[in-house]
Amino acid sequence: MDNKKVVITGIGVIAPNAIGRESFWQALQKGTTGIKPATLIDTTYFKSKLAGECADFKAEDFLGPKGLRNLDRATLLVASAAKLALDDACLEITEENTDDIGVVTATTVSVAFAIAKFTKEVVDDGPQMVNPALFPATTMNYPSSYVAIRYKIKGFNTTISTGHSAGLDALKYAVDFIKTGRARAILVAGVESFSFSNFVGFYKAGFLSGRKAEETCSPFDKRRNGIVLGEGATVLVIEDEEYAIQRKANIYAQVLGVKAFFDAYRTADYDPRIRGLKNSMKKVLEESGLSEEDIDYICSSANSVQRQDRLETQAIKEVFNIYANKIPVSSIKSMLGESISASGGLQLAASVGAIKNSFIPPTINYKVPDPDCDLDYVVNVSRKAEIKNVLVINFGPGGNNTTAVISKY
Numbered sequence: 001m002d003n004k005k006v007v008i009t010g011i012g013v014i015a016p017n018a019i020g021r022e023s024f025w026q027a028l029q030k031g032t033t034g035i036k037p038a039t040l041i042d043t044t045y046f047k048s049k050l051a052g053e054c055a056d057f058k059a060e061d062f063l064g065p066k067g068l069r070n071l072d073r074a075t076l077l078v079a080s081a082a083k084l085a086l087d088d089a090c091l092e093i094t095e096e097n098t099d100d101i102g103v104v105t106a107t108t109v110s111v112a113f114a115i116a117k118f119t120k121e122v123v124d125d126g127p128q129m130v131n132p133a134l135f136p137a138t139t140m141n142y143p144s145s146y147v148a149i150r151y152k153i154k155g156f157n158t159t160i161s162t163g164h165s166a167g168l169d170a171l172k173y174a175v176d177f178i179k180t181g182r183a184r185a186i187l188v189a190g191v192e193s194f195s196f197s198n199f200v201g202f203y204k205a206g207f208l209s210g211r212k213a214e215e216t217c218s219p220f221d222k223r224r225n226g227i228v229l230g231e232g233a234t235v236l237v238i239e240d241e242e243y244a245i246q247r248k249a250n251i252y253a254q255v256l257g258v259k260a261f262f263d264a265y266r267t268a269d270y271d272p273r274i275r276g277l278k279n280s281m282k283k284v285l286e287e288s289g290l291s292e293e294d295i296d297y298i299c300s301s302a303n304s305v306q307r308q309d310r311l312e313t314q315a316i317k318e319v320f321n322i323y324a325n326k327i328p329v330s331s332i333k334s335m336l337g338e339s340i341s342a343s344g345g346l347q348l349a350a351s352v353g354a355i356k357n358s359f360i361p362p363t364i365n366y367k368v369p370d371p372d373c374d375l376d377y378v379v380n381v382s383r384k385a386e387i388k389n390v391l392v393i394n395f396g397p398g399g400n401n402t403t404a405v406i407s408k409y
Contacts, residue, residue, distance in 0.1 A: 033334075078146075185237060205268070221368055391404075
């Protein structure tokens with residue numbers, strides 16, 4: 001069963017800088033940022049003011065006007081992205097094929113706002129008066145369940161909540177299901193929504209840029225001092241190649257491998273030995289049957305945190321050796337912000353665009369070189385290039401490290 005090929009046939013994107021697959025790719029190619037002063041929350045009493053919000057998003061444009069009132073923002077975002085992906089893949093879900101189709105959704109922190117909203121109503125109005133319709137969104141699996149129910153997907157419905165690596169972890173879960181013959185097509189979703197709860201949490205924990213220095217989202221730049229929080233949703237339709245050909249589906253790319261390793265080090269901190277990150281990169285190359293020189297582009301996890309960007313650079317150097325300086329690297333988070341569980345899906349969608357449209361997205365806001373970060377970061381302007389194999393990296397504080405390889409089909 002392991003020799004089954006897994007292909008990508010549909011892409012739905014709602015990002016801070018664009019909505020829709022083609023618009024997203026064009027925005028990345030132009031280096032268009034979605035990071036602006038926050039509008040969804042009041043930042044008056046905070047030094048951090050910026051956010052990667054999906055400001056132009058209107059759920060009714062995708063889902064219609066009815067039945068949306070009690071849905072939380074994360075659910076609206078991912079259900080809309082699912083509509084885009086299903087339409088793009090021309091995948092019609094029927095009673096005949098629904099048992100062979102599943103959905104797996106990466107989401108971790110979005111639930112905080114729903115819990116806060118429900119708890120506030122319980123405290124303010126009392127338990128007898130609380131609106132029961134607010135409760136379902138307080139469960140982590142609600143966005144994924146809503147997608148499965150709305151689009152009548154009955155094969156399986158799973159939620160992955162591993163934080164920064166969740167987007168690629170969801171892909172690995174789905175690939176394993178297809179390779180073992182347990183599903184033929186799967187919606188791989190990732191979503192996080194921007195909210196006051198998340199903003200305050202990351203701010204008080206000291207993760208946001210702007211608390212002690214200039215507020216900037218500038219991966220690999222010496223000025224970097226923390227993340228700008230973002231939001232977004234992606235849904236990729238992945239399929240068994242045989243099923244995609246049978247359906248006469250348009251195939252965008254092939255998933256060659258996904259590998260995950262955990263650093264059992266400290267909560268909310270990085271293992272300075274970066275053992276898990278290096279292992280995930282080495283093992284995914286082995287699984288993909290590729291050598292270091294076969295990688296044409298690295299879509300990095302760099303998020304403008306001092307240690308993260310430096311450690312990722314170090315890992316790339318140790319894994320790729322003499323090829324490290326020859327492989328273009330870039331971080332699309334410079335344009336989108338750090339969207340935690342949604343970031344992996346956005347990186348995958350961007351990487352497919354790089355393969356299809358022959359370009360490497362830039363790392364924007366790059367001004368001051370850092371001697372500890374000295375790779376080819378494709379700074380400020382996108383680069384034309386023929387791309388066959390892309391290495392996509394997801395990691396963050398806490399220990400999860402996942403790397404994927406997607407390739408031209």
